[in-house]
Amino acid sequence: MSDNIGKSFEDYDSGVEKALIRFPERKKTFSTGSKAPVKRLYTPLDDSARDYLRDIGFPGDYPYTRGVQNTMYRGRFWTMRQYAGFSTAEESNKRYKFLLAQGTTGLSVAFDLPTQIGYDSDHALSQGEVGKVGVAIDSLADMEILFDGIPLDKVSTSMTINAPAAVLLAMYIAVAEKMGIGPDKLEGTIQNDILKEYIARGTYIYPPESSMRLITDIFAYCSRSVPNWNTISISGYHIREAGSTASQEVAFTIADGIAYVDAAVKAGLDVDAFGPRLSFFFNSHNDLFEEAAKFRAARRVWAKVMKERFGAKNPKSLSLRFHTQTAGSTLTAQQPDNNIVRVAIQALAAVLGGTQSLHTNSKDEALALPTEASVRIALRTQQVIAYESGATETIDPLAGSYYVESLTDRIQKEAEAYIATIDGMGGAVKAIERGYIQQEIQDAAYAYQMDIESGERVVVGMNKFQIKEGSPTGLLRVDPKVGEQQSAKLRDLRAKRDNVRVEAALKALRNAAEGTDNLMPPILEAVRAYATLGEICDVMRGIFGEYQQKVIL
Amino acid sequence: MERKIRVLVAKPGLDGHDRGAKVIARALRDAGMEVVYTGLRQTPEQIVSASIQEDVDVIAMSILSGAHNHLFPRVMQLLAEKSIDDVLVIGGGVIPDEDIPGLKAAGIAGVFTPGTPTTETIEFIKNNLKRGI
């Protein structure tokens, strides 16, 4: 059969080449959003090396190219989870209740930068940052307010917290305890992915070795005590936001994942004990087909890694479950309404790629934090895709597309080549220390920017189809007084709490950090005693030291 | 020997999103400038002190966290305390239009929001230096 197709294809191709003399195509070369070359036409000829059962298979079966569940969205939709949090715990608590009332099915907590870097709100470096990009949490007292009136045994909560993830998780457990909910009833995710902080996001505290220990301590603790908690969300999102290509996003994320599994296995954990609780977080960018293919390729690469490299047997360890967020870096400050359309296409790509949960960006995020009105549109976008588009009626509807399968194969191949290079350097931690991963991303980011400036890459409303526009109005503003309010709360807390108990808890934590005991129990005890986030992180700073950024420009 | 435009590129505050800062650093270098890159988590004090020792013509800062209204004017205040008035100070990042007049009044000569081509920033620097080249 393929001989016939090959013959016909040659006829078609030579015909086109002749016609091109009179009717040239729009461009000399065509490419994906990540600048990979795209052919004029994909046919069964591109499928010849592929084996359906080996490379694609069935939903819920190895290598999970078609999805991780056997019914996918026919069973239930993805979790619609909007990342939110700003100002004080009181303000954010109101926003969560608003979102739950609008039909979100999970919470996603954004913390401010001082919290993410383990500084209290009254620390000198926190000035001007308190409550800005998320909610300020200094102690268990703030966390109690944040989740006030929200049934923690009924919602799943995702927390974007990395370097101090152990502390915030301990606070969540402690809040639940006060509500009378045991840790075994808690569902949610902590991001807890320090490697991509070194690579792309910048909210690191400790050097790699100690950070990896904290992470494996969390794996071990949760596999015993918080069994339904996703202990890490290995994130490509920020790698892509920093400017990587789609293949690099898959490659570097999975290379990070390999490093975490390696560390946990070396710490004596059974891969099938913690493997099922590993989750991922990807970006969904502009190129609909390339992005959908990317998610399919990522599942296939991870399944192979877990099976072949780590000998995992539990299907849940082999299947890559992921959250997706639409690409913040594609939002334009110009003609912000256009962002609604971009987000819709990106969200569709995530759904076609089989995401387990999704955050859609709001149109005004290139300007400020989103308002309630724009958050509602973003959420409605997901609901339109779920209920009206038809994309959810069958599983993996793009499978078998000559183009999409070929994209999937290419991304897999490119990602595996990168992973081999990183293996050659001694793994992701070493590659990061060398600055290799950062440099690859920066090169891609610079090329992307130069393509926009040359006009080779069109951004509608920004470098083409511009209009004169007035200043946007009605943006959300965080009250600059939040910093002072938090500082006052802290003074009050330090005066009222049992400081003898705090000191004892911090001393126990110090001892554990100097030794090899699991750090979660002493952190939990310090949190219960109302030690502040900054105090707890400082104890570990004193023993672990602080990471110094590697920059190679 | 020819005079080179020297630029300090810094990220004040705590946000770690340095894609923009790195892209602009490279673009300025490719435009023939000498770029002193100071990296993440810089305090206004560190930025001003480095700008003095490096004798830069320009301080370029990037903030995506929303802390610009606090940190940019603080840099200007510290420069004023040292009686330095011949350094061009510019800023970029996620900065709402309504904040721009206040930042300009504080002495931030140029504010560049997302989507600004690097060529525009380069031209702005070349045309607005406060010291002769």
Add this chain to the structure above:
Amino acid sequence: MDGSATSPELVRSGDQLAIARLISMVEREDPSRLAILKALHAFGGRAHVVGITGPPGSGKSTLTDKIVGALRAQGRLVAVLAVDPSSPFTGGAILGDRIRMQRHATDPGVFIRSLATRGHLGGLSRAVSEATRVLDAAGYDDIIIETVGVGQSEVDIVRIADTVVLVSVPGLGDDIQAIKAGVMEIGDIFCVNKADKDGAERVVREIRAMLETAVLNGAATRFSGLYVARATLGAHAPISPAADQGAFHHIAAQVSGHPNLEIPPVLTTVAETGQGIDDLVKHIKAHETALTATGYLRMRRESNLAWELGHAAAERVLSALERDERKETVGELSRAVLDKKIDFYDALDALEDALTRSH
């Protein structure tokens, strides 16, 4: 504007803005800098100038950062000149060494300046040596010059520094690539950084072996001068007992099987964690003590000055030849050689005559 912010008095008072602006004048060869440099001349010569050099990725900036910290803890005033290459295509440069040292930015006892090579090789040597004199006169006790690369280094660090620390790391592919034959000679102290990585011990062994070979072959190494000075001058020079016992026996390791031959110290550090830094600083200071005690410091500085004077003179001659009337003469002579009217050497003599006559 630049001129008004700087003056010999301001520089001597340690005013960082004045120092910075004078260094800028040095960088762009502003002729008005000369009056200030001349006025500062009498106040130089006190600082200990330390060169730190090694291949990219060897952690020099982090090492420098830690050395600065250790010297500050002793109450010393420290300046750093961090040299990075300019792009040969655009003339621009990204100077990123400072990132690792920014914690010292607000310490008034530390001055850090990044310099780009700006294409001119000789020009940068001049700029670095003039900047070093500025910092010296400004009262910094230690001046650290950090440069990339060895061998084809743009700054001939050897001609400027009193003490050269040659940094290497394990795992740069060719283990000893940083310290090939010919480069060995320029170090006073050898430092294997990132010593927690695999292969560090092997790098130490290989460096020691190469140094021993150099010593046994009687190669002209940078350190051999000092060791000869100690053996010969040392007997007459007033060496303090502290220096003799503390410094020499400390810095010099003996060549295996040849108890009278010595090689310089080969140290290990992990700059990231600070491991080995105190020891390195101790050796740097012991080297200074040894240089002073033997009188070899003066000999080294004299020969450096002779080299610098020679180069400056050559630069002057070259720029004299660039002047219009000289260009004319050079052109005429070249044509005459081309037309076989005179030979090359007669032309050279004629040019020399013309130059000496007008000067």
